[in-house]
Amino acid sequence: MPQTLQLTNPMDMHLHLREGELLESVLPFTTQAFSAAVVMPNLKTPITTTTQALAYKKQILSLCSSPFEPLMSIFLTPELDKQELILAKEAGIKILKLYPKGATTGSEGGVKDILCEKTLQVFAIAEELGFILSIHGESNGFCMEREYEFLPVFAYIAQHFPHLRIIIEHMSDRRSLEMIEKYENLYATLTLHHITMNLDDVCGGMLNPHHFCKPMLKTRKDQQALLQAALKAHPKVSFGSDSAPHLASAKLSSKGAAGIFSAPILLPALTEVFESHNTLDSLQAFVSDRAITNYGLEHFPTKSITLERVQNSVPAYIDTPLGHIIPLRAQSNLSWRIKKN
Ligand code: DOR
Numbered sequence: 001m002p003q004t005l006q007l008t009n010p011m012d013m014h015l016h017l018r019e020g021e022l023l024e025s026v027l028p029f030t031t032q033a034f035s036a037a038v039v040m041p042n043l044k045t046p047i048t049t050t051t052q053a054l055a056y057k058k059q060i061l062s063l064c065s066s067p068f069e070p071l072m073s074i075f076l077t078p079e080l081d082k083q084e085l086i087l088a089k090e091a092g093i094k095i096l097k098l099y100p101k102g103a104t105t106g107s108e109g110g111v112k113d114i115l116c117e118k119t120l121q122v123f124a125i126a127e128e129l130g131f132i133l134s135i136h137g138e139s140n141g142f143c144m145e146r147e148y149e150f151l152p153v154f155a156y157i158a159q160h161f162p163h164l165r166i167i168i169e170h171m172s173d174r175r176s177l178e179m180i181e182k183y184e185n186l187y188a189t190l191t192l193h194h195i196t197m198n199l200d201d202v203c204g205g206m207l208n209p210h211h212f213c214k215p216m217l218k219t220r221k222d223q224q225a226l227l228q229a230a231l232k233a234h235p236k237v238s239f240g241s242d243s244a245p246h247l248a249s250a251k252l253s254s255k256g257a258a259g260i261f262s263a264p265i266l267l268p269a270l271t272e273v274f275e276s277h278n279t280l281d282s283l284q285a286f287v288s289d290r291a292i293t294n295y296g297l298e299h300f301p302t303k304s305i306t307l308e309r310v311q312n313s314v315p316a317y318i319d320t321p322l323g324h325i326i327p328l329r330a331q332s333n334l335s336w337r338i339k340k341n
């Protein structure tokens with residue numbers, strides 16, 4: 001049994017860092033483990049321009065205690081014009097994030113009619129300039145079928161913009177796997193929670209609001225199929241945690257916020273999962289190599305992360321100046337931890 005494991009340049013391709021005091025509190029969990037992360041733009045005031053993205057990036061970098069590359073994304077609106085996209089490109093921004101209006105936290109300013117002429121024009125410019133289009137792919141139908149119902153939209157965009165790289169973010173439905181096989185320019189990210197949990201973990205026993213997220217955790221079959229894709233480090237799938245911190249008070253209120261805060265446990269928990277399936281050899285590809293290839297990443301600090309086999313327990317909560325956040329697997333044991341340098 002190995003006692004240590006080395007990972008080079010872990011990448012988290014889908015991360016919510018929030019802003020202000022929450023940002024300060026959650027950022028270190030990512031910077032101690034990852035070389036780079038794609039930072040989601042769904043802040044209270046969404047990041048819709050290059051100027052906003054660069055200011056947010058500066059704020060993040062000013063709070064980093066170790067080398068880290070925040071890969072900024074821009075919240076796609078039908079109003080995004082070519083000039084703005086050229087500016088973004090010149091600033092090194094590669095990713096546009098599309099939220100269907102109202103689909104999840106912070107998506108009120110998202111796109112209502114995704115295939116309308118204006119949005120298609122944005123896709124055409126994005127394709128021309130070489131952006132990556134990351135999509136929260138959910139319809140507004142029955143919550144367990146939302147990703148499946150959205151698949152025709154992915155198919156349409158993939159077919160009409162064959163040189164546009166499109167990402168099915170936080171893939172949650174096993175039927176989405178067929179889509180990334182079918183369309184060359186369609187890729188996906190996978191979270192820790194969608195490969196290790198299913199709807200039973202939300203409401204199979206007592207209701208667990210800390211496992212409530214969008215897209216919803218699905219069936220055991222979905223979980224198993226997605227897990228297999230992760231374990232074999234599917235070439236078109238990158239790791240993206242979708243770690244999404246909310247104050248416990250917001251999760252537990254009558255308007256229960258969607259989002260799972262997994263940043264404090266990601267690499268140890270993934271190591272456990274891969275080890276328990278005898279696939280530790282593909283963990284490096286899943287948490288790093290696939291992202292570097294699929295997103296054409298070039299600039300990020302080189303990090304070598306050592307995991308050591310030491311029993312440790314996940315804290316009950318993370319304290320922030322605004323209140324507590326409950327991490328995924330709070331108070332449970334992990335058999336690996338990140339070795340401090
Ligand atoms: O569960 C989620 N929480 N899904 C998302 O798409 C957004 C995220 C958040 O920002 O809290």
Ligand code: ZN
Nearest residue numbers: 014016040242
């Ligand atoms: Zn997200």
